[in-house]
Amino acid sequence: MTKKILILPGDGIGPEIVAEAEKVLQALRADFGLDVETEQALIGGAATDAEGTSLPEQTLALARQADAVLLGAVGGPRWDALERHLRPERGLLAIRAELGLFGNLRPAILYPQLADASALKPEVVAGLDILIVRELTGGIYFGEPRGIDTVDGVRRGYNTLVYSEPEVERIARLAFDIAGKRQGRVTSVDKANVLEVSELWRETVTRLAGDYPGITLEHMYVDNAAMQLVRAPKQFDVVVTGNMFGDILSDCAAMLTGSIGMLPSASLNESSQGLYEPVHGSAPDIAGQGKANPLATILSLAMLLRYSLGEGVLAERVEGAVGKVLDQGLGTPDIRRPGMREVGTTAMGDAVVAALGEAG
Template structure:
C-alpha cells in the first residue's frame, strides 16, 4: 500500500510515554519479520505541550500529523491542567481539534472478554459465559459535542448553560454505512441507539438508519433507546454485535462495554476518516496516579497499533499476529496489575511488552531469535 509507512507518534501525558515504549518493541519486530519500513516520529501533545509552549497542540505536531499516514496517540490530560480555560485544556485543545480537523467521523471501539480474564467481568458467570464480543461504532465529529450554539448566559440564580444536539442526514448516513459494513464482516447484526421518543435529532437518526438498512438486506437491524441498552448490556451482552451510536450515546455505551469486559486497559480504539487516515489510541485515560511506576497495562496501546496496521495500512496478517500473541500471553496467565486480584501477582509494563514480543517471534519461527530479543 505504501513504500514507507509513516506514523506520527504522540505519547502525550501520564502513562502515555511508558506504554508507547512497548509499542516500539512491536514495531521493531514487525519491520524485521515482514521486511517493512514503518517509520515513526514523536511529537508533543496535550499537557506536556502546554508545559512546554503553553498550547496543547503545537504547529509542529499538526504538521507532523499531516505528513504521516496515521497517528498513534497515547493519552492526554490530567488533573494538573483541569483548571485551564476550556479551549486550552489538553482534551479539547488537542484531541477534539484533531478529530474535527482530519474529519475523523468514524470511531471503532471493540470490546470483548479475553480468555483467562473472565474473573474480571462484573457480570454473573451464567451471563458472561454466553459470550461478549461487541464493536461500538460511534459518530465522532458532530452531535452535542460540536453543535452550536453553546455557552452560558444569565446571572445569579437565573444563570444557565446550553448545548445543541444537531445531526445532518448525511452525517447519519455516513456512520450508518460504516456500521452495516462492519456487521457484514461479523455476525450480521446492528443495534442502533437513539432516544427517538423524546429527541428530534433521534427521530431523524432512526428514520435515516432504517433507510440505509435497506441497502444491506443480509444485516438484521434493531433499535434501542439509550436507557434500555444500558440495562440490556448488563442483562445479556451476548445479544449485541455491532452497536451504532451518536457521539454522546457512543461515549456512554463504549465505556460501559469497557467495564463489563473487565478492564479498560484492554480496549483500543480507532478514529477514521473516509480515506482510512486515523488516530489510534487506548480507550483509557492518562492515569497520572500510576505514571512512572512501570505498572500500567500497555495492551490497549499495542492493540491500537494492531488496529492501525489493519485499517490504515491494510496489513491484516501482521495485525492478526499481534492479536494472537496477546491472546497467548493472557492464556498463559501473564497479567499486569490491573488484571489481577492479588496485589503481588503481576508483571510490569515493560515485562508484558517483552513477553508479547517473544510470542510474536515464536509465532513466526524466526531464526534470529537471540539477536532480536536483545533489541526488545
C-alpha cells in the first residue's frame, strides 16, 4: 500500500535542507522500490505570511491524512514582533497537539569521524549513543492557566506545570519499550525533591517498571542529569523526562556530538504516525547561502522510514550512506574538521544519494 508523506519545508534553512532529504527519498523510490507519495504544505512564518496563521487548516488536514510528516524548521527574527498566536513556533506546538504527538525521540549519537568535534574529550564521548524520550504534549508548555497580567500595579507572568498519571504512563511505556530494543536501561529525570508534579512522575514510572523486569530503572534529578551529561554521558541509554526538561537536556546532549546539525528527531503518536525534524532551528543567519548541514534532516528521514513506515532496512541504508559520506571526509562548515573537504548543502545531499548504493 502506498504511504503518504507530508513535507513541510518551513522557514530559514528549512527549504534547503528538506530539498536534500527529498532527493534521498526520490532515490529510494527509484532505486529501492519505496512506495510513497509526497505533498507539500506551509507551516510557521511562511504560512503566517501567506495565510495569516502559522498552521493553516489545509496543512493540518493534510497532516492528519499522512502516514508521516517531514519538517524543516520554523521561526526567525522577522516574525518575533508578531502577536504570540501568530508566531511560527505556535504552529509547531499546535500540530504536535492536534496530531497527539506525545513522544519525542532525540538520539545523541557521535559518529566516530566527528569525535574530535565534540566539546568534550574524545575518550569521554567515543561510542556515545543516547536516546532522550521527551513528553511532548503536556507539561508547562501547554498547562493552563497561563498568561501575563497586572496585580496591584505589578505585571507578572505565570505558567502551569501539570501532568496526569495517564500522560506519564504513556511516555514511560514508550521509553521502556524502546529500551528493551537497546541496552535495557532507563533513566527517568525529574525534580521530585521540590515539585509535586515530579513526585507523581516518579511514583508512576516506578510502578510501571514492574511490568518490565528486563529493564533497569534509575531516577535522577534534572540538575544532576545536566551535570552527568557533560561529566560521563556514556552512562545513559534511554532518558525519559517531561517536556521542558527534555527540551533543555536534548539540546545539551546535542552538543556532545560535535554539531547540532547532525541530530534528527521523531515525534510519535499512539498510531505510529510521526512528525520528523532536525533538532536544530531555522538558522536565518545562513539561509540561502548553501552552508546548511542537511544530514540531520536526512537522518530524520531515516527515523521516518523506521518508525512510521516500517522500513527498517531502508533506514539503515540511509544511515549507512551518511556514515559513508563522513568516511569520505566531506563536511559542511559546521562539522568540517582539519583534513576534511568543505562542501555545501547541495553537494552534501548529492553525496548521500551517491552513497546509497554502497551503504547496504
